[in-house]
Each structure stands twice: as C-alpha cells, then as structure tokens.
Amino acid sequence: MKQAATANGPEFNVVDSVLMKQVFYAFAVLALLSVAISLGGKWFGRSIAMAGYTDDTTIHEVVLGNNVIAVPANVIRFEQARRDGIASRLDLYLRYPEMDGYSEAARDDFNHTRASKDIIFLSFEQQMMSRDMSGRFAPIYSALIVQPGVPGSGGTTLYGFSEKSGYLNEVLAVANRPGQDPFVARCLSGPSADDSLAPCERDVHVGDSLSLTYRFPRQFLGDWQALDAAIATEAARILKTGH
Numbered sequence: 053m054k055q056a057a058t059a060n061g062p063e064f065n066v067v068d069s070v071l072m073k074q075v076f077y078a079f080a081v082l083a084l085l086s087v088a089i090s091l092g093g094k095w096f097g098r099s100i101a102m103a104g105y106t107d108d109t110t111i112h113e114v115v116l117g118n119n120v121i122a123v124p125a126n127v128i129r130f131e132q133a134r135r136d137g138i139a140s141r142l143d144l145y146l147r148y149p150e151m152d153g154y155s156e157a158a159r160d161d162f163n164h165t166r167a168s169k170d171i172i173f174l175s176f177e178q179q180m181m182s183r184d185m186s187g188r189f190a191p192i193y194s195a196l197i198v199q200p201g202v203p204g205s206g207g208t209t210l211y212g213f214s215e216k217s218g219y220l221n222e223v224l225a226v227a228n229r230p231g232q233d234p235f236v237a238r239c240l241s242g243p244s245a246d247d248s249l250a251p252c253e254r255d256v257h258v259g260d261s262l263s264l265t266y267r268f269p270r271q272f273l274g275d276w277q278a279l280d281a282a283i284a285t286e287a288a289r290i291l292k293t294g295h
Contacts, residue, residue, distance in 0.1 A: 109126055114142050144176075250268050
C-alpha cells in the first residue's frame with residue numbers, strides 16, 4: 053500500500069500539471085480567437101460599409117501607352133485597378149464640382165443617397181477614332197439627327213436621332229463654341245435617363261493618343277462650359293505624356 057501511494061503521488065501531480073497546461077493553452081487560444089474575431093469583425097464591417105470604395109489617398113501611377121496617369125486610390129473606380137503598372141484602360145470617378153474622390157465627408161454623394169446626383173465617371177483608353185465627339189459632329193452626327201432641334205439648358209440645342217441612326221432613346225446636345233468645333237454630348241432620354249446616375253456622355257482626345265470619355269448627370273448640361281473646363285484641367289493635372 054505504501055508503495056502504491058508513493059507511485060500514485062507523482063503520477064497525479066504529472067497529470068494535474070499536464071491538465072493545467074492544456075486548460076491554459078485552451079484559454080489562450082480562445083482569447084486569441086476572440087481578438088481575431090473582434091478585429092476581423094471590425095475589418096469586415098468596414099469593408100461592407102465601404103462597399104468597394106476606399107478613402108486611401110496613396111498615389112498610383114498607371115501607364116497607358118505613352119502616358120502615365122497619377123491618381124490617388126480613392127479616385128480609381130475599381131479595386132483591382134488600384135495599383136501601379138501598365139493597363140489598357142483606367143476608370144475613375146470624381147465628385148463635381150469639388151473634383152475629389154471618395155472620403156467619409158463625400159460618402160453620401162458616392163452612395164447616391166442625396167436627391168442630387170454629383171458624381172462624374174471618367175474612362176481613359178487608347179484612342180480608337182481620329183476625331184473626338186466634337187470633331188465627329190459635322191461629318192457624322194449632323195447626318196443622323198432630326199432638324200430642327202429644341203432649346204436645351206445652358207444654351208445647348210437638343211436633337212433627336214433618326215430611326216435608322218442606331219441611337220435609340222438618345223438625344224444629341226450641341227452648343228456653339230466660337231472658333232472651335234461645337235460642344236457635343238449624347239444623353240439618354242425617357243425612363244432610361246431617369247434610372248441612370250450619369251445619362252450624358254462626351255469624349256475628348258487627351259495626352260498621347262488617348263480618349264477620355266466622361267459621363268455625367270443631365271443636370272450638369274446647363275453648366276457644360278464649366279464642366280468641360282474642369283475635366284480638361286483635371287486631365288492635364290493627372291496626365292503625364294512621355295517624350
């Protein structure tokens with residue numbers, strides 16, 4: 053009996069020691085999991101709240117042909133494009149007239165929770181046509197529209213397209229510019245225009261053989277001169293062309 057007691061004492065001590073270590077490790081793992089879940093929950097909750105947006109202002113340099121576009125991440129529309137390097141196309145979005153990207157202060161504008169629409173969408177890609185939209189008015193659009201037009205906002209004239217033009221449910225907004233080709237933009241009409249965040253679009257040539265297409269809310273058509281100037285200024289600011 054004495055021998056059994058002597059043998060069992062150390063054995064129980066070893067078992068107790070091992071059990072205590074297992075309990076300690078279990079609590080440690082639970083504590084780490086709790087921290088991870090907490091941090092992960094905060095990150096996941098933020099990612100849902102951001103809904104694909106970012107307020108990161110890190111500058112990325114994107115190369116298109118012989119051009120470099122340097123813009124902050126919060127201006128780049130798609131997450132996979134928020135990187136440095138070569139691309140065939142770059143899509144941006146900006147709040148007008150501030151011409152800034154996503155931020156906490158601009159969240160409602162980018163989420164379109166306000167009554168007004170304030171976001172413009174820009175796409176840079178290699179030039180496919182020798183003329184931009186203004187340059188295409190005389191040789192192309194003028195033969196596709198129905199005369200006469202009707203007065204539009206900001207001194208524009210709105211023209212419907214002929215049935216054979218292929219531009220269904222669209223109108224052409226045209227405004228004279230002394231000494232230049234006219235300002236020209238295509239806009240959706242009818243219910244499709246009401247459902248669109250940016251039913252009007254215009255393209256211009258920028259940089260070295262790049263085409264910049266920008267889409268905008270119809271309400272900005274009345275301010276087309278300031279809008280077009282703001283787009284040109286922003287393009288010149290972010291675009292560097294190699295020599």
